Amino acid sequence: MMKHSATIALVTGAGHGIGRAIAERLGREGAALGIIDLDAAAGARTVADLQAEGIRAHFVAADITQYDQVDAAVAEIVRALGPITLLVNNAAFTEAGNLATITLAQWDKEIEVNLSGTYHMIRAVVPILQARGGGAIVNISSVNGMRYFGNPSYSAAKAGLLNLTQSVASEYGKFNIRCNAISPGSVKTDNITWTIRQQKDPDIFKKLSKWYPLGRVAEPDDIAKAVSFLGSDDAAYITGANLPVDGGLTAGMSVMIDEFVLESPKE
Ligand SMILES: NC(=O)c1ccc[n+]([C@@H]2O[C@H](COP(=O)([O-])OP(=O)(O)OC[C@H]3O[C@@H](n4cnc5c(N)ncnc54)[C@H](O)[C@@H]3O)[C@@H](O)[C@H]2O)c1
Incomplete structure (x- = not known):
């Protein structure tokens, strides 16, 4: 039996x-x-590719900032696949740089998509998990939610997500619903921010590697593996946690320490 053969997952x-x-x-x-x-x-392309591999999949186009669209999309997915057992809140948006340059509209949009959108998803899916006797929620936050790494509005939303994770875990644990967060560091994707940065510097991912004790930035599947774990029964007693999947970025200040600690391990 495969690890997730009993799982009906909703991934935003x-x-x-x-x-x-x-x-x-x-x-x-x-x-x-x-x-x-x-x-x-x-979204349709992802579903077509999954179906081509023999995976049961259903796509609904919806904007998570619109709770009525979310409610309708969740209902359609339940009709197509059955009751959801695992919700992965991954959809996000960011573009704003810093506090000096951000506009009010940018601030609102980043909080709306990254925090309120996730809340809309949780609000719609929790009753389904409750009705079937439990399930799991994994919220994709960021190291930006833990420390300052730029993008203040995105960071505030991601920090809010860590606290929301704890609220859901605390209030719904009695219904056997687990809720955890994952905080990635830099991940090689072609999202809008990385695309702009790569246009400015094609070697950006290589240059960033020095900040990561494991010597590289993440591949998307590094994050997917952690989601698979937290969404499975192997994590049956884990709830309310934030798992940094960041190659050690938030473990310390290794680049700074290398500059003055003589006993630091060398190659
Ligand atoms: N890439 C990184 O370096 C990195 C680092 C830390 C955390 N993260 C987090 O990982 C997750 C995925 O990041 P990514 O780099 O794959 O992003 P991405 O931009 O490549 O993908 C995000 C997806 O969300 C969708 N989306 C955006 N707004 C939406 C909305 N309002 N409603 C529905 N869908 C919407 C987009 O269409 C897109 O398919 C996000 O939560 C992001 O904050 C990414």
């Missing part, structure tokens, strides 16, 4: 990047996949 933002990698991994491990994405063409 699986049209691109990390969300797509999560859908592929869960699907290859036996899960049926419901997918919600704002980008109708990309």
